[in-house]
Every structure is written in C-alpha cells, then in structure tokens.
Amino acid sequence: MDQILEVRGLDKSYAGFALRGVSFSLPRGYIMGLIGPNGAGKTTIIRLLLGLARPDGGEIRALGLDISTNGAIVRSRIGFVHEAPSFYLHLTVAGLASIVARFYPHWDATVFRRLASEFQLPLGKRVYALSRGMRTKLALALALSHDAELLVLDEPTSGLDPVFRRELLERLAAYIQDGNRSVLFSTQITSDLERVADYITFIQGGQLVFSTTRDEVKDRWGLVKGGLELLDEGRRFFRGIETSAFSFTAVTDDVEAARRRFAGREVVVERASLEDLMFYLSRARAGAATGEGEGSPPGRGRDS
C-alpha cells in the first residue's frame, strides 16, 4: 500500500518537553486522527511535518519525499488548516485567496470560487466580519484549492458547533473518496474521530501509545476492572493502571488475551470508547507511583 506519510523514529526536544521515537504511517485514501492530551506533542508533530521546525532525530517522508531535503515541494502539495485565520483580517475573502495563491504553483482559482460558493463565503466579505466557523471553512477552502494530496488540520473543530463540525467532517470524508488523497487531523473531540477516522494515532507525553485502525482500537483495546489482588497477575497485559482503595482499572491492548487470562475470575473486561482509553491512560500516567504505569514499550500499529 502506498504510504502518503511515513514518520520514523521522530525525536525533538524543547525545554521541558521531548518527542521520542515517534513512528507511524498513513496510507493514501484514508483519514487519520491524532489525539492526545494537551501538551502531548500533537502540534509539535504537525510542525515537524510541515517543516516549521527541524527534528533532532528520525525521518519524515511525505508523498514519497524526504521532508528535510524536499520540504518546499512537499509543502506545496499539502493543504494545511490551522485554526481559523486570525491574520489579514482586513482583507476580503477574495483578497486573502489571491495572497495565498502566490505560494502554490497548482492553485486553481475556479476551484476556490466554487468552494467559496458551496461554503457560502461571500468573496467580498472581510475576514474580520466572518464568524469563527466561517473562518475555519475559509481556511479549509484555501487548503483545498491547490490540488493538495494531503490535508493536515490542527484542531479544526475546536470552538465550532456540532452542525459545522459535522459538515466539516463530511467534507473530509468526501475529500479522500478518490483513494489517492489523505487527511491527518488532530483533535480533542473524540466523537469526531469516531465518526470519520480510519486510523487513530494516540500520543501522550511525547511518545506514541498506539497508531492503528479504528476497528482494531475497538476490537483489541479495552478496560479491565477487578480487585487489587488480581493486579499482579495481569500486569503484562496492561498499558495503564489506575488503582483505588480496593480495585483497579487498567487499559489493555489485547482484550482477548485478557479475557482468557482472567476467565472465571471476578474481573470485568470490556470494550472502551476512545475517550475512556484516553482517560485511563492519562490518569495512570499521572499516578505513576503505582510503579507500573506504562510497563510495556509503545505499541506499533499494523501498518508499521
């Protein structure tokens, strides 16, 4: 399968934060959602992908090219949506488009006009007069008007009402229909991911927790709840553990194995929503005094 994006062993350190050994891939024709707590590294990854910062180690290949050597070419074929435009506010929609157009050799004004009309963006309206949702749509229209093969969005739905969000997600789904283009978007709203993402990459504390298909997350990841005395027996299955006075709740990446291991015992093994997974994995990390926390190394997705 043709990978539109390959990240391998990505390292990047800032004061007080470090991205370590992040690896994942995204094939053509699919949507990947990037989730993780605030400060986990999602925006850093996106910045590195766009060449806004240089990695300390590792490699990023997009559209078959190495970003560090072919950054400009890659960027001309990536559409980037990063929040709603908060600059050039005094320009009109058309004016802003003409500025953006200069950066992209494949800019197609007809496409932009069509999208603007579909999104109900009056060409003559000033950006400051647009609501937040409309600005996000404008950013999307701009990103879709230069024949980009990869769409990268950084929290595009934050602050938007569900109606807008759903529309946006439907647009993204339509975008990948041709099987050749892909979407990578980071978000905090897990229900959006569950609606539209084919792949899910979960970053926490600068490290990859998993990068795999949504189905696999549903089938293989889950929660294990039981009495404390059973904790030691299952440690090697657990990716994150939260304990209370008498019981524990742990996240496992192998629900089947956990079920077999604890068959007949007073243990509940159940599927978990993305949000549940994030919740317990984060809590467990915070309360790492249990000594276990993330015992096993970061998981690799099926497509690595």
Add this chain to the structure above:
Amino acid sequence: MLGNLIRLDLLLGRRVLALNGFLFTFWFAFFLWMGGPDVSVGGYIVLTSVMSVFLPVTVIVREGKFNAAALTCSLPVSRREIVRARYGLSIGLGSCLMVVAITVGLLCPWSHLAVAKLVAPKALLLALSMIVLEVALLLPFLFRFGWIGIIVLLIVLQLLGIVALTLTRLLGHGTAFGLGIKALANALRSLYANLGDPIFVAVWAAVLVLVTFASCALSTWLYGRRRV
C-alpha cells in the same frame, strides 16, 4: 468594596503605574529645563496637572484592552461602586503625582520656581483643584467610550488647538477662539489668586465637591448603560 476596587486597579496596573510615574517625573524636570525662568508657579502647576491626571487614566483604560471590564463587572460590586472607586483612585493618584511635580520643582537644580510660592497653600490648593476639575471632565468620556474615548478626546483637543491657532493667526487675536483661550487663562489666574482667601476656599471646595458628584453621577449613568 471601594477599597478592594481601588486595590484591584492599583495592583493589576502597578507596572504601568511605575513606568508612567517615572516617565512623567522626567517630563516635569524636562519641562522646567525647557521653560527656564519663564515658568511661573501657577503655569507649572496647571500644566503638570494636565499630565498628572493621565496617570490614573492609563491605569483605568487597561481594563478595556483585554475585556477585563467583564471581570470587574462580574464581581459582586455595582457599577456605581466601580465608578466611585475610580474617581477616588483618579483624584488620589493625580494628587500624588502633583506632589511629585512640586517636589521636582523644588529639587531640580535648573528650576527657577520660587520655593516659598511653590509650597504655599495657594499652590497646593490649585494643584488639587486642577486635578479634581480634570478628573470630572475626563472620566465621563472614559466610562462612556473606554480608552478610545481618551484618544478621541485628545485628538479633538489637538484639532481644536490647531484650528484656534490658525484662526487667530489668520484673523487676528479678536476671534472667539483666541478670546476663549484668553478667558480660560484669565479664569485660572484669578482662581489662583483667590485661593488665598479662606472664604473663597470654603465656597470653592463646595463647588468642587458638587462638580465631582455631578460628574460621578453622570459617569455612573453612562457606565450603567455600557455593554461590557
């Protein structure tokens, strides 16, 4: 509550306060240097008062910049209390800076101001009067228009000044503007002169109190209607 409100403005605006305080002090000294022997005590006090009143103004307007007015107005205080506190703050801070101005006038080696005159009760009362009058004039604008109001007011005054100067130059000193400015200057001079008279001072104090209350009431009405 009033104390809490004043404390709020002072504490959150302390950086601006310190910066501008220093700046204005330098201006006072510079002004004395520029003016040389031509600066009279009365003139000095009037002009430094116009600067001094802007110290509290710079503190108050900061609220407008970050929607912080929403914070203050959401606290368990009434708009009337907010306005009153700011009048108190303005008169207080303005007066403090006048004390600084007078001190600068005393201590500056290049100051030609008569020391005895500068610390005479007349001079101090003039300083206070100017601050009170200016606060009464400025604050309603502030409360109605926010920091934009001050900008607008300054621009309007500048324009008026330019128009006045041009007209007097073109049409001679007999124009309304020229006369207006002269009248104003004369009024201030006679005020200064009369402040030596205790009866006048008593009456004048009552006038100032009335003016302040009237201005405060106006500001309360304006601020009460203001969308935050």
Add this chain to the structure above:
Amino acid sequence: MTDYALEVTGLCKSYRGFALRDVSFRLPRGYIMGLIGPNGAGKTTVIKLIMNLVRRHSGEVKVFGLDNRAAGREIRSRIGFVYDFPCFHEDASLDDHRRVIAPFYPRWSEEAFERLLREFELPRDKKFKALSHGMQTKFALVLALSHDADLLVLDEPTAGLDPVFRRELLQRLSALLQDEGKSVLFSTHITTDLERVADFVTFIRNGEIAFSLPKDHLLETWGIVRGDERAVAALDGETRKGLRRSPYGVEVLTSNVDEARRRSGPGVVVDRPSLEDIMVLMTGEGNRAR
C-alpha cells in the same frame, strides 16, 4: 414550591443584525443545565444578560429568587463564572488575580484555591498572557470554584481542553451538585459532555428557545425516523421538529417516538437521537446543497 437557582422569563435584547426574543427557561436548584445552539444563536448573549454585563431590553432574570439587577451584588457574590473569552489582565500573574479578587467574595477559600491550582497544574506566578489557551480557561475555572458559589455559569468552559480534563471537570461538577446542592448552567459545543452529566438541556436557535427539557425525557421520547419523502409527509405536524435530506434519504426528527411509529406504520426504523443529531436536524434548511 420548587426552588429555582435561575429563572429567565421573556428575555429580549436587540443588537444590530441579531435579536434575542422572548427567552424563557428555568433551572431548579441542585441540577445541571446544558445550553446548546449553533454559533451566533445567542448563548453568550443570554449568559451576559444573566450576569448583567449587558442591559436587557425587557423580561426578567431571577437568580436564587432575586432580580439580577436589583440584587446584583448579592447574587454575584454567589456566582462563579467562566466566559468564552479571556477577561483577565495579561500582564498580571494568577497570584495577582487571586490577591485582588479574593477579598470580594465572603466565602472565598484559600485552601480550595491552592488545591485547585495544584490539581489543574497551574503555575501561580506566571503572567496570564504566558499561559496557553487551555490553561487560561483552567484558571478561570479555579477562580469560579474557589468561593463556594451556589451557581456556576460557564460559557464554553471546555473548548480546547482535552477529554481527560473535561471528564474530570464534569465529575467535579456532578460532585458539587450532589454533595452541596449547587447548580450549574453551562454552554458548550461538545454535546457528548452534556449527555454525560446534564439534567436539563436548553437549545437556543436564532435568538429563540427551541426547547428546554429534561435530558432523559429528550433522549427517550424523541427519535429519528429514516425514510423517504413519504415519511416526511406522514410525520408532518407539531411533533416534527426537524429534518435533513441527503443523497441517501431523509431523516426526520420527531418529539414523540410512539406517535411517529403509529403514523409511519410498521417496519419503520426509529433511532434514539444523540444531542448532536438533534442539533443538526433542527438547524439548517433540511436541504443540503452539494
């Protein structure tokens, strides 16, 4: 005689190009109400009117039974607020804000403030402008939660915060209600959060209240009928609350699932709606141009 934390009656306010019309809803003490609506529908305006940041044109707002204008001071000493825009002084630190705000609240608790600052992992001496958006929101929450407020008025308190924090916050809010009889009004776009904790849901659309109902009732008696144009015709009437046409057919939102089943005949699929479904189906023309 029910005790209401908040009673809004016939609230009206006009701006240029937008008007709030006859907005009425009530929040009983000890419950959480979620306020939803598309961007620009009037949620923030309603909240500003409750807090008296803006003067109402007509109508009545009562908090704890008292008029919010006449008894504004007393009411606000018992309200914790979070707005969807930052309203703090950029150059001042969190600690500065605490020093300045605490004296206004008779029930301020230093201990609660410290604890929350720790739990939310906020640095007390950093300037407000140096904080990320999420941390700024968290700070507003800390302040709102530090003075034993009886009513929390929160405008988009969770935008930009990760699901983990959101869930913890919601748990915290629920605990406040159960243990201490507090009430919460919060507006949000993240409807899944509301599904988790809200007792009541009020939907504002174009400056008017579309509905204000108990959440459980809403999610149990409303439904989505999927079908074709015949379904649309069959369900026409007061109980048809919204519809949406797509290339795959029509979705009709009904406020009475039983009646819808009767009218549509057997074999019709009626699904439980999510809050998001309800919002989407009640917004827009039902005709999606592609």
